[in-house]
Amino acid sequence: MPRHSKRYLEIRQRVDRTKFYSIDEAIELVKKNATAKFDETVELHLATNIDPRRPEQQLRGTVVLPHGTGRTVRVLVFAKGEKAEEAKKAGADIVGGDELVEKILNEGFTDFDVAIATPDMMKSVGRLGKILGPRGLMPSPKSGTVTEDVASAVKEFKMGRIEVRSDKTGSIHLPIGKCSFDSQKLRENLISAYKQIVSMRPAGIKGQFLRKAVLTSTMGVGVKLNMSELEAAKI
Incomplete structure (x- = not known):
């Protein structure tokens, strides 16, 4: 079994593993347990009834957080001509066409958090699947990262729009x-x-879509959330 630090064990003692906490209780507990020397990210982890073996049940989309994620997002845009200029004016960190594709292919450059592409660039960008795919950086129409409106996409990702997808176990993880x-x-x-995420429910899932919700921080311990309260909650 893995050996945990004294700090982690102390934090774990504060969390009742059998309890489903209210939203406010969970947030306060996660904040209290965040004792690392850096500003930890608060994470939401969702267990679902997605069958990862069925492609039609895979979830991939984007979520826009009202108050952003609190982190600086480096946005790369594959575009040419007028669209490239629009991306630069919108605040994109890296903009380029075929030469940028070659840079990633030849140098393995992946120093960015989000990649956006215009549809006409996807023939070239498609060559990057083996590099960008495993890192979750491949542009996709489903995630809103293949679009003609690059300016809006850049601004939204900079402000707090994040890509979400189900993993190999069907679970969903995202910073909040x-x-x-x-x-x-x-x-x-x-x-x-x-x-x-509830509104993104894939077709073909029988019964309950989301089974469990856990809130934690980067170095913290998971706190189980009361699902009934989450379902009924309003902003």
């Missing part, structure tokens, strides 16, 4: 802010993210 955020902002981000 920083521990330094005040509790009300974390509450609004949490409820908003949850509601948006």
Whole structure:
């Protein structure tokens, strides 16, 4: 069994593993347990009834948080001509066409958090699947990262739009802010993210879509959330 640090064991003692906490209780506990020397990210983890073996049940989309994630997002845009200029004016950190594709292919460059592409660039960008795919950076129409409106996409990702997808177990993981955020902002981000994911329910799932919700911080311990309260909560 893995050996945990004294700090982790102390934090774990504060969390009742058998209890389903209210939204406010969970946020306060997560913030209290965030004792690392950096501003920890608050994370929402959702267990679902997605069957990862069925492609039509895979979830992939984007969530817009009312108060952002609290982190600086480096946005790369594959575009040419007028669209490239629009991306630069919107605040994109890296903009380029075929030469940028070659840079990633030849140098393995992946120093960015989000990649956006215009549809006409996807023939070239498609060559990057083996590099960007495993890192979750491949542009996709489902996630809103293949679009003609690059300016809006850049601004939204900079402000707090994040890509979400189900993993190999069918679970969903996403940041909802920083521990330094005040509790009300974390509450609004949490409820908003949850509601948006509920609306993304893939076709073909029988019964309950979301089975369990856990809130934690980067170095913290998971706190189980009361699902009934989440379902009924309003921002």
